[in-house]
Amino acid sequence: MDFVTAIKTCFSKYADFNGRARRSEFWYFYLLTFVAAWIPFLGWLLSVALIIPSLSVGARRLHDIGRSGWWQLLVLIPFIGGIILLIWWAGDSKPGVNEYGENPKEIA
Numbered sequence: 001m002d003f004v005t006a007i008k009t010c011f012s013k014y015a016d017f018n019g020r021a022r023r024s025e026f027w028y029f030y031l032l033t034f035v036a037a038w039i040p041f042l043g044w045l046l047s048v049a050l051i052i053p054s055l056s057v058g059a060r061r062l063h064d065i066g067r068s069g070w071w072q073l074l075v076l077i078p079f080i081g082g083i084i085l086l087i088w089w090a091g092d093s094k095p096g097v098n099e100y101g102e103n104p105k106e107i108a
Contacts, residue, residue, distance in 0.1 A: 003028045010057050017069055021060035022104045026089060029057050058085075063100035064093045 001009070006028035013019075033054055036046040059069025065088055074081035093103050 001025055001028070003031075007032055010053050013056060013060070014053050015056055017056050017059045018063075019060050019101045020064040020093070020098075020104050021057050022064065022093065023061070023090070025104075026057050026061040029053070058089070060100075061089050063098075064104065065091050066094045066098050066100075 001022055001024040006025040009021075009025055010029040033047065033050045036050065037043045039046060055069075055072065058072050062069050062071050067088065071088070072085065074084050093105050096103060096106070
Protein backbone atom coordinates (compact mmCIF):
# COMPACT_ATOMS: atom_id res chain seq x y z
CA MET A 1 0.00 0.00 0.00
CA ASP A 2 1.43 3.37 -0.99
CA PHE A 3 1.35 6.59 1.06
CA VAL A 4 -1.67 8.20 -0.64
CA THR A 5 -3.76 5.02 -0.53
CA ALA A 6 -2.93 4.52 3.15
CA ILE A 7 -3.96 8.07 4.05
CA LYS A 8 -7.18 7.80 2.03
CA THR A 9 -8.00 4.50 3.72
CA CYS A 10 -7.44 5.94 7.20
CA PHE A 11 -9.62 8.97 6.49
CA SER A 12 -12.35 6.84 4.91
CA LYS A 13 -12.32 4.75 8.10
CA TYR A 14 -12.05 7.87 10.30
CA ALA A 15 -13.76 6.35 13.35
CA ASP A 16 -13.97 2.70 12.28
CA PHE A 17 -12.45 0.57 15.03
CA ASN A 18 -13.44 -2.71 13.34
CA GLY A 19 -11.35 -4.80 10.99
CA ARG A 20 -7.64 -4.96 10.39
CA ALA A 21 -4.97 -2.57 9.11
CA ARG A 22 -1.74 -3.43 7.33
CA ARG A 23 1.59 -2.21 8.67
CA SER A 24 2.03 0.16 5.74
CA GLU A 25 -1.39 1.77 6.35
CA PHE A 26 -0.55 2.28 10.01
CA TRP A 27 2.99 3.60 9.61
CA TYR A 28 2.17 5.92 6.69
CA PHE A 29 -0.66 7.45 8.72
CA TYR A 30 1.61 7.93 11.71
CA LEU A 31 4.19 9.56 9.43
CA LEU A 32 1.50 12.03 8.36
CA THR A 33 0.55 12.78 11.97
CA PHE A 34 4.20 13.27 12.93
CA VAL A 35 4.82 15.70 10.06
CA ALA A 36 1.53 17.52 10.71
CA ALA A 37 2.50 18.07 14.35
CA TRP A 38 5.53 20.12 13.22
CA ILE A 39 3.60 22.58 11.05
CA PRO A 40 3.84 25.99 12.72
CA PHE A 41 0.59 27.31 14.20
CA LEU A 42 -1.54 24.52 12.70
CA GLY A 43 0.33 21.59 14.23
CA TRP A 44 -1.63 21.53 17.47
CA LEU A 45 -4.97 21.84 15.69
CA LEU A 46 -4.10 19.07 13.22
CA SER A 47 -2.88 16.82 16.02
CA VAL A 48 -6.18 17.21 17.84
CA ALA A 49 -8.14 16.58 14.62
CA LEU A 50 -6.17 13.37 13.99
CA ILE A 51 -6.68 11.81 17.44
CA ILE A 52 -9.73 9.71 16.47
CA PRO A 53 -8.29 8.33 13.20
CA SER A 54 -4.98 7.65 14.97
CA LEU A 55 -6.74 5.62 17.63
CA SER A 56 -8.83 3.77 15.06
CA VAL A 57 -5.89 2.80 12.85
CA GLY A 58 -3.96 1.80 15.99
CA ALA A 59 -6.82 -0.46 17.04
CA ARG A 60 -7.12 -1.98 13.57
CA ARG A 61 -3.35 -2.56 13.54
CA LEU A 62 -3.57 -4.40 16.86
CA HIS A 63 -6.49 -6.41 15.47
CA ASP A 64 -4.22 -7.43 12.59
CA ILE A 65 -1.84 -9.11 15.02
CA GLY A 66 -4.69 -10.71 16.95
CA ARG A 67 -4.94 -8.29 19.90
CA SER A 68 -7.75 -6.09 21.13
CA GLY A 69 -7.62 -2.37 20.35
CA TRP A 70 -7.94 -1.72 24.07
CA TRP A 71 -4.25 -2.64 24.39
CA GLN A 72 -3.55 0.93 23.22
CA LEU A 73 -4.14 1.91 26.84
CA LEU A 74 -0.64 0.55 27.51
CA VAL A 75 0.58 3.96 26.37
CA LEU A 76 -0.56 5.22 29.79
CA ILE A 77 2.27 3.22 31.38
CA PRO A 78 5.31 5.49 31.07
CA PHE A 79 8.08 4.28 28.76
CA ILE A 80 7.35 0.52 28.96
CA GLY A 81 3.82 0.76 27.52
CA GLY A 82 4.97 2.70 24.46
CA ILE A 83 7.79 0.26 23.77
CA ILE A 84 5.45 -2.73 23.95
CA LEU A 85 3.01 -1.05 21.56
CA LEU A 86 5.79 -0.18 19.10
CA ILE A 87 6.93 -3.80 19.06
CA TRP A 88 3.38 -5.04 18.49
CA TRP A 89 2.60 -2.43 15.82
CA ALA A 90 5.80 -3.37 13.97
CA GLY A 91 4.94 -7.07 14.02
CA ASP A 92 3.75 -8.97 10.97
CA SER A 93 0.09 -9.78 10.37
CA LYS A 94 -1.35 -13.00 11.73
CA PRO A 95 -2.02 -15.18 8.68
CA GLY A 96 -5.52 -16.10 7.66
CA VAL A 97 -8.76 -15.00 9.24
CA ASN A 98 -8.91 -14.03 12.90
CA GLU A 99 -11.78 -12.78 15.07
CA TYR A 100 -11.38 -9.29 13.53
CA GLY A 101 -11.66 -10.30 9.90
CA GLU A 102 -9.62 -11.39 6.91
CA ASN A 103 -5.92 -10.67 6.60
CA PRO A 104 -5.64 -7.48 4.50
CA LYS A 105 -2.39 -8.72 2.96
CA GLU A 106 -4.16 -11.76 1.56
CA ILE A 107 -7.09 -9.74 0.18
CA ALA A 108 -4.98 -7.38 -1.93
